[in-house]
Each structure stands twice: as C-alpha cells, then as structure tokens.
Amino acid sequence: MQVQTSSPASTRGKADLFDAPDFYCLDDLLTAEHKLVRSAVRDFVKREMTPIVEDYAQRCEFPRQLVAKFGQIGVFGATIPTEYGGGGLDQISYGLMTQEIERGDSGMRSCVSVQSSLVMYPIWAFGSEEQKQKYLPGLAKGTLLGCFGLTEPNHGSDPGSLETNFIERSDYYLLNGSKLWITNAPIADIAIVWARNEQGKVRALILERGMEGLTASEIPNKWSLRASSTGQLHFQDVRVPKENLLPEAYGLKSALKCLDQARYGIAWGALGAAMECYEVARRYALERIQFRKPIASFQLIQKKLAEMLTDITQAQLLCWRLGMLKNEDKATTAQISMAKRNNVEVAQRVAREARQILGGMGIVGDYPIMRHLMNLESVSTYEGTHDIHLLILGNEITGIPAYK
Numbered sequence: 001m002q003v004q005t006s007s008p009a010s011t012r013g014k015a016d017l018f019d020a021p022d023f024y025c026l027d028d029l030l031t032a033e034h035k036l037v038r039s040a041v042r043d044f045v046k047r048e049m050t051p052i053v054e055d056y057a058q059r060c061e062f063p064r065q066l067v068a069k070f071g072q073i074g075v076f077g078a079t080i081p082t083e084y085g086g087g088g089l090d091q092i093s094y095g096l097m098t099q100e101i102e103r104g105d106s107g108m109r110s111c112v113s114v115q116s117s118l119v120m121y122p123i124w125a126f127g128s129e130e131q132k133q134k135y136l137p138g139l140a141k142g143t144l145l146g147c148f149g150l151t152e153p154n155h156g157s158d159p160g161s162l163e164t165n166f167i168e169r170s171d172y173y174l175l176n177g178s179k180l181w182i183t184n185a186p187i188a189d190i191a192i193v194w195a196r197n198e199q200g201k202v203r204a205l206i207l208e209r210g211m212e213g214l215t216a217s218e219i220p221n222k223w224s225l226r227a228s229s230t231g232q233l234h235f236q237d238v239r240v241p242k243e244n245l246l247p248e249a250y251g252l253k254s255a256l257k258c259l260d261q262a263r264y265g266i267a268w269g270a271l272g273a274a275m276e277c278y279e280v281a282r283r284y285a286l287e288r289i290q291f292r293k294p295i296a297s298f299q300l301i302q303k304k305l306a307e308m309l310t311d312i313t314q315a316q317l318l319c320w321r322l323g324m325l326k327n328e329d330k331a332t333t334a335q336i337s338m339a340k341r342n343n344v345e346v347a348q349r350v351a352r353e354a355r356q357i358l359g360g361m362g363i364v365g366d367y368p369i370m371r372h373l374m375n376l377e378s379v380s381t382y383e384g385t386h387d388i389h390l391l392i393l394g395n396e397i398t399g400i401p402a403y404k
Helices: 033-059 067-073 091-104 107-125 129-141 253-287 299-327 335-363 371-378 386-399
Strands: 144-151 165-168 171-183 190-196 201-206 214-218 228-241
Touching: 033 067, 033 091, 033 107, 033 371, 067 107, 067 129, 067 171, 091 107, 091 299, 107 129, 107 190, 107 201, 107 214, 107 228, 107 371, 144 171, 144 386, 165 190, 171 190, 171 201, 190 228, 190 253, 201 228, 201 253, 253 299, 253 335, 253 371, 253 386, 299 335, 335 386
Parallel strands: 144 190
Antiparallel strands: 165 171, 171 228, 190 201, 214 228
C-alpha cells in the first residue's frame, strides 16, 4: 500500500485540529502497520475529500475523480491478496480505513465498501481464476468501478423473494428484472447481479456496462448520502456470456457472506462519523462563549460530551474485538450484526447531541454535523435495517427466526 500521513479537518479552516478520542488507549493494541495505514488514509481524507465534500453534497453529486485516487492509495480490496492487486492487509487495517473515510463522508465510505466487500470480495471468493485475473486488478486500481445488485423494488429486507431471473440459451444467459437502491449503479463499469435461474436457484452474474438491454438511472432528490451515486438497474433481455456466471456462488448464503463483509466495514465507518461529530462538538463547546464563559463549563454540555465519549469508546472496543475475530476467521453473522446495528445507532446519537451543542451552527455546511446526521439515516437502513439486525440477534439468542 502507498502511504501518506496526517489528519483531516474537523471543521472548515481547522484542518489540523482533529484529536481522535481514545479514552481506553486502544492505540496500544494497534500495530505499527495499523497506525501507518490509518495515518495514510487520514491524510488522504484531509487533502482530497474534506476540501470538496460539502460542495458535492450540496450539489447532490458524486466526486467521480476520487475513484482513481482511492485506487492509488490502496483502499479498494485492502484485504484481497496482492496477487490480484489487493492490499493483502488484515481486517483491522481495513476497518481503520473505513473509519477514516467515513469521518470524511458516509457516501465516500459507501463507494469503498461496495467496491471492496460487494464486488471484489464475491469475485475473489466465488469467481473463477479467469474472472479474478480479468476484473480484480482493475477494480483494485480504480480503473473499474463496480456495484452490487441484490435489493429490488419490491424486496429489500426480504431478498429471498427476489424476482430478477435468467434463462439459459446456447452460449449465454438471458437476464430480466430490476434492482433498486444500488450504490455506484449509475457510474459502475460492472455489476454483480443476483438472480434466479430456471430451477429457482439464486446465482450471481457479472454484467458489464454497455451490454444491450442493461440500463442504469440515478435516484434523484435524496436528502441523505447526497455525495454518493445511488441508482437503479434495469435488465431487459440482457445477454450475459456463460463465462460471467460466478461458479462458486450458490444461493442467498453466498450473497449474505458478501453482506457480512460490508456490514463489518460499516461498523467501523459509522464509528468514524461519530468520532468526527464528537470532536467538532467538543472543540466548539470550548470556544463558544455564552454568559461570559465557554459553554463547555455548563453541566448539561459536559453530560452530553461524557455520554458521547462513553458511546464512542464502547463502539471502538466492539470494532477492535470484531476485527480480531475476523482476522481469526471466527466472526459470526450475528456478531457482525451486533456491531453494525450498535455502532450506527451510537453514531446517530452522537451526531444528534453534537447538533444540539452547536445550536444553530449545527445545521450549516461550515460544520459537518448535519451532513453526517442525514447520511447516517441511510447507513441505519442499508445492508440490513436496524430492526432486521435486532431480529438476527434475536434468532441467535432464541433459535427462532422471527422474520420468516
């Protein structure tokens, strides 16, 4: 991985002020490589993202130029083996990457998560050697951008009812259907699409931009993830070469393995958003004078900051332990669900409290609070809603699947 160092802005014009909360000295548990990776991405966010992200969010536009730059610093496919262009890093390193990127913006972390966990991972885990050699190096470099087509207009939390389907012809498959709420869809070069075959079995196909009958459209008027490209995919008699079927992807269990990878990154990413909001609020409270003294001296402000730091510390411990379990290949779906659900909820709570501390300034683009707060509304919903993750945990606890 190529590395540069430093830290991004907590507010505009104060780019060097970020002081990452680490109340339980978790840095002592990180390796030198972990810290180098974090420093590299932190510097990238400060240099390349922070100066532009507010403007792109206001315009509801994705900064497409960042894709190649993400590839250059090695955040795409960070845990994929180096022989396929990946970083060959461990899960803690990847988590720290997503933490720093979402400190900048959830939409940028969404782009990285989809590329790494939902496009590169299934090709690496379920693809043929030819598919790995064909797609993974370009995806790692950012010369190719991918998306993941599972969610449909009529089926979000119930992917088992998906309707997109394909039938076999002599040397190709004929694909029909549609997908909705697909990150990167309008600008993606390839798509991993989950569909039913004639026997009703769910399989995965690699589609490429330009295939006849494949169209993508942008979802307009979003109030959340405004700096992310989110869209729909439509398939009308798309001819997909047979060699584009992922040979080892069988059933929804394969798709859910991909979602586990993405949810892990979200747990770390949401923590990054929480850390940014907390630090902005802490500094603001020390600088804002009311009744002839800083508002940080008021009991209610100190209560908010103490609770925010406690929440963040709990989320940090959850992420670190989950990362260690992932490194040992021991992390379960339920454990990942717990971290995703908890940490997004923590981030939402911290962002709301930060917004209160900043008062009227909490809603303006000079500070990132409201942008993070709006983004987290989407993060709470995608890759499994807050309530679905509760039911996943409930199933783990009781052995009874309440969502069936």
